[in-house]
Amino acid sequence: MSGPAITPLRTPGRAPRVLTIDAEDWFHVCGDDYYSDPRRWDAFPSRFERTFVSLLDRLDRGAHRATVFFLGWIAARHPDLVREAARRGHEIALHGDLHRRADELSPEEFREDLRRGAERLEKASGARAELYRAAEWSIRSPEDPALSVLAAERFRADASMTSMPPLGRPENLLGPHRVETASGPLVEVPPLTGRGFGRRVPAGGSWAFRVLSPERVALSEASYRDRGHPAVFTFHPWEFDPEHPPMEGLAAVTRLVHFAGRRRLPQRFDAWLSEERCVSLGEAIAELRAA
Numbered sequence: 498m499s500g501p502a503i504t505p506l507r508t509p510g511r512a513p514r515v516l517t518i519d520a521e522d523w524f525h526v527c528g529d530d531y532y533s534d535p536r537r538w539d540a541f542p543s544r545f546e547r548t549f550v551s552l553l554d555r556l557d558r559g560a561h562r563a564t565v566f567f568l569g570w571i572a573a574r575h576p577d578l579v580r581e582a583a584r585r586g587h588e589i590a591l592h593g594d595l596h597r598r599a600d601e602l603s604p605e606e607f608r609e610d611l612r613r614g615a616e617r618l619e620k621a622s623g624a625r626a627e628l629y630r631a632a633e634w635s636i637r638s639p640e641d642p643a644l645s646v647l648a649a650e651r652f653r654a655d656a657s658m659t660s661m662p663p664l665g666r667p668e669n670l671l672g673p674h675r676v677e678t679a680s681g682p683l684v685e686v687p688p689l690t691g692r693g694f695g696r697r698v699p700a701g702g703s704w705a706f707r708v709l710s711p712e713r714v715a716l717s718e719a720s721y722r723d724r725g726h727p728a729v730f731t732f733h734p735w736e737f738d739p740e741h742p743p744m745e746g747l748a749a750v751t752r753l754v755h756f757a758g759r760r761r762l763p764q765r766f767d768a769w770l771s772e773e774r775c776v777s778l779g780e781a782i783a784e785l786r787a788a
């Protein structure tokens with residue numbers, strides 16, 4: 498069995514808490530016959546501006562720094578909000594153009610989506626994004642050809658790969674690592690996970706952060722950070738929207754991910770933010786050393 502060479506990386510000492518935001522609107526779900534079709538998106542009522550700005554306001558209170566992964570589609574429609582996030586000190590990164598799962602695209606299609614998203618984001622921000630996250634953790638393993646495309650397109654880091662089945666392979670590393678792709682090196686930083694129901698489960702955002710007890714999330718976070726693994730948390734502006742449009746006909750799993758525990762999120766999130774200052778992914782990567 499041979500794959501790309503992998504070097505585990507760690508933070509010397511205790512690793513930081515990392516905040517990431519996937520900047521997308523409420524209808525940007527994956528794999529749905531109705532909502533995932535970009536030809537429909539401009540007809541949906543956008544909730545992005547108000548939910549995104551209110552999330553940025555929450556972060557201002559504690560001088561938190563986040564990495565914001567923008568869809569190119571969003572950057573093209575809200576270039577002012579890309580600049581606003583940068584002006585407030587956040588790191589601008591790419592979430593692809595049209596929120597397609599990476600493993601459902603050929604390497605050529607993946608490259609095309611990546612380039613288009615990167616161009617739209619650069620046009621809005623004036624700078625090239627160097628960090629990437631695929632929709633729905635859809636880079637599955639270090640052998641995935643998407644990593645090589647990312648390196649060839651001058652991305653230096655990716656945050657798309659988890660070891661949580663069924664999204665990622667259980668043998669994927671829990672902590673950050675450098676992957677030597679055919680097109681050059683790339684730093685991979687996986688999201689925070691924990692143990693539950695006898696298996697690995699998410700702990701750093703989305704439904705898990707909303708549904709699991711704060712104590713359980715804190716235990717997972719401590720176990721990562723004590724080992725020198727940055728604890729990467731991820732949130733979406735639509736999770737905080739009290740007027741989120743109802744979504745008829747969603748598959749049960751998508752519905753759970755989208756809606757479970759949302760009522761308690763704002764208060765829980767603010768309490769979590771007040772515990773300590775979050776840093777961006779770029780800041781956390783700068784501290785990593787070969788383990």
Ligand SMILES: [Zn+2]
Nearest residue numbers: 519521632633
């Ligand atoms: Zn997304």
